[in-house]
Amino acid sequence: MTTILWWIRRDLRLHDHPALDYALQRGRVIPVFILDEVLLKNEASFRKNFLFSGLRVLDTELRKRGSRLIVRRGDPQVELVHLLRETSADEIVALEDYTPYARLRDERIRKTLPLRLFVGNTVYPPSMVVKSDGTPYTVFTPFSKAWKALPVVSPPVSSLPERFPAVPDEILSGSLPEAVSPEGFPPGEMEAINRMEKFLSGSVGQYAELRNRLDQDGTSMLSPYFRFGMLSPRVAVSRVWKIMQEPLLPEEKKGCETWLNELIWREFYISILYHFPHVLKMAFNPAHRDIEWRHAPKDLDAWKEGLTGYPVVDAAMRQLRTSGWMHNRARMIVASFLSKDLLINWQEGERWFMQWLIDGDPASNNGGWQWTAGVGTDAAPYFRIFNPVLQSARFDPHGHFIRKWVPELRNVPEEYIHSPWTMPLSLQFSSGVQIGKNYPAPIVMHHEVKSRVLEAYRKAQKLSLS
């Protein structure tokens, strides 16, 4: 009987896991997670807590099935060598991971160790969704068309594996750091699947409409689960495909299509990072690599702290630091504010998001920032600038989102909630807010800084041509 190390990385699940399925069919499976210091030192604490408590849940699920999770700490290659010796395993299996660090790590390990990789973190591997000449897509719409034209994937509908072979007693379990999962995000695949089913049988019907509303729970809130593979993207896609074949109301159909598109955006940015790893270091678009960003530490701090004087920006930035999550629309608003209104390098924002987001993932985070800053693949044109007041009025019409995260403004009437600096002094007094005292005056005036950013982008573009 062969023994196989099941190396878990960002795929904390027992359902639809091709590497695990392969291992279970072959023989004795030893589930392993390696705490890699190189990765952990970059992980936000919200993310670490979610990951560690997710590993605990996985261990519990494995124990219910007669197995357990083995945890090691250190360099993956070194630890795998030890583990192969300790367990006399014949093979290591894992899911392909497409970040530059993971690819390099896996290629090195594959040179000396029997590592077999399977596709499962995406529906299709990035090498499969390419143009007919083999070059990668750099625009979303053609990418999504090609993606949708690929053969339908139908993951096994069967539930989780019932029973695992036992892990020999002499293998030490190792220890996991203590962790409490961030509020609102209980870890584990059961939770992920329940969330998805609840979403697909309910709010997906209004998703197209409500997903942008900051003051409502219109999104699926599944991103952390996809981030750590507690939910299989193939299962998600095949579930939504199946629903789309049923008779649906027009809004339901629209909602399903929109949500499916979001899943494809995820794969699009994974593919971009796979084919263009340098995007982690610079703008994808060479014309926007040499923008003269402002060095403005005070403004950057105000943005980070949620003290810009623009309520919707401040609410979102405080939501991030308090909860580890931020609404997608809010991400775009604050990203536009940093890169356009403040003219601060989007990479500062990219790094800050990675420090706090539970779902922080290099591919999506980088893609999103480059998109909003207008410097990336298929990016918003650089002159597309969000007006934070209009966005706020449109997507948080009553100011509920603002009041939740910026309590200083709790008693400000709806009329002024998006731009409190326009409040007459008497009203400031009666609503308990004094602009410039207990809530900041806007650190920049949106209409004044628009020309500054347009000029900076134009200049960079001109320089890149000469």
Added chain:
DNA sequence: TGAAATGTTGGGGCG
């Protein structure tokens, strides 16, 4: 997955 300025159209009030 912008916003604002500018252009066009057409209904209705009014002399």
Added chain:
DNA sequence: ACGCCCCAACATTTC
């Protein structure tokens, strides 16, 4: 009945 003007609503252009 007719021409004129106003302006909202929508479309187009520009950054």
